Amino acid sequence: MSGTDEASAREALRSGDLTIIGRIRSASNATFLCEATCSDEVVHCVYKPVAGEQPLWDFPDGTLAGRELGAYLVSTALGWNIVPYTIIRDGPAGPGMLQRWVDQPGDSDEVEPEGPDLVDICPPESVPPGYLSVLRAYDHVGNDVILVHADDRRLYRMAVFDVIVNNADRKGGHILTGVDNRVYGVDHGVSLHVQDKLRTVLWGWAGKPIDDETLESVAVLGEQLAGPLADQLREHITADEIEALRWRVGALLREPVMPGPDRHRPIPWPAF
Structure with missing residues (x-):
């Protein structure tokens, strides 16, 4: 997709009319497939209204949309663009998270993975x-x-990203291969907590050293967390959660080794 097309698609998501096509019933929270229409641009997206979030005992009510956006901001700051374009805006069921839909090869009956x-x-x-x-x-x-x-470089970066954002729910079904051959991660509403809650199916690199190229991106993220990125995140997560994010980034730089599953319930269930 060209830069112009991408800009038009993002503008449609930010300011276009939202029409609900259907509900994604496999999701635990209210999640809708929508069309965002602006002039001649029509973009598919996922809409998760804050009003449809189910209460959780360990995450404050009404904060999941903000955590999704926070994960997107971290992904962008790393330069890895793992999380599809994400915003928070008003929709048919009130304010919520809006995320660009990932077109996958298997979405078409003509293309079999x-x-x-x-x-x-x-x-x-x-x-x-x-x-x-x-x-x-x-x-x-x-x-x-x-x-x-x-053992894929795109997944490896996602595994490092999950450590950084403290992702508590990296299921196999939250990993999407796009028609552009990029690998995307979705569903980050239970991330960026202060306590260690990492739960993931991506434990294959546990105990392995993190390479220098990856660490360079992590260091850049650390620098951005000392500036405007922290201000952006402060609108969506607490000061303590931002400080915990800084600590996790610093810990990876001090000890550049992928953590292991040495905690309670290290793999989300179901795993897909």
Whole structure:
């Protein structure tokens, strides 16, 4: 997509008329597929109204949309653009998060995805080449299976991003491969908490050193957190949560090793 097309799409999301196409019923909170229309531009997007957020015992009510936007701001500051374009605006059910829809190859009946998914389950003897094992378990009929994910640079950056934003819900279904061959992460409403809540299916690099190129991006994020980025985040998360974010960035720079699953419930369930 050209820069002009991207600018037009973002303008449609910010100021276009929103029309609800349908509800995404697999989501735990009220989540709608919408069209944003501005002049001749029509853009598909996901709309999550604050009024439709389900109360959680460990996250303050009404803060999930702000955390989604906060995750987008961190992703952008890193230069990795993992999170699709995200804003908060008024919609048919009141203020909420609006995020650009990720078009995937499997969305068309004419295009069938080939090979295993980036995150998948397979028999122990059939782990695909280039995949990392995460967890051995049993399926619904008692067969031995292994949760795996691709040893893929795009996923690796997402795993580092999840450590930084303290993502409590990185399921396989929250990892989307776009028709542009980029890998996107969605559903970051339970992130950026003060307490350690990292839950992810991307544990394949646990204990591995973080490479210098990745650390350079993390260092740039740390510098931005000392300036305007903190002001942007302050509109959506607390001062303590911003300070915890700074601490996690600093911890990665001081000890550049991917953490391991040494905490309670390290993998979200269900994993997809």
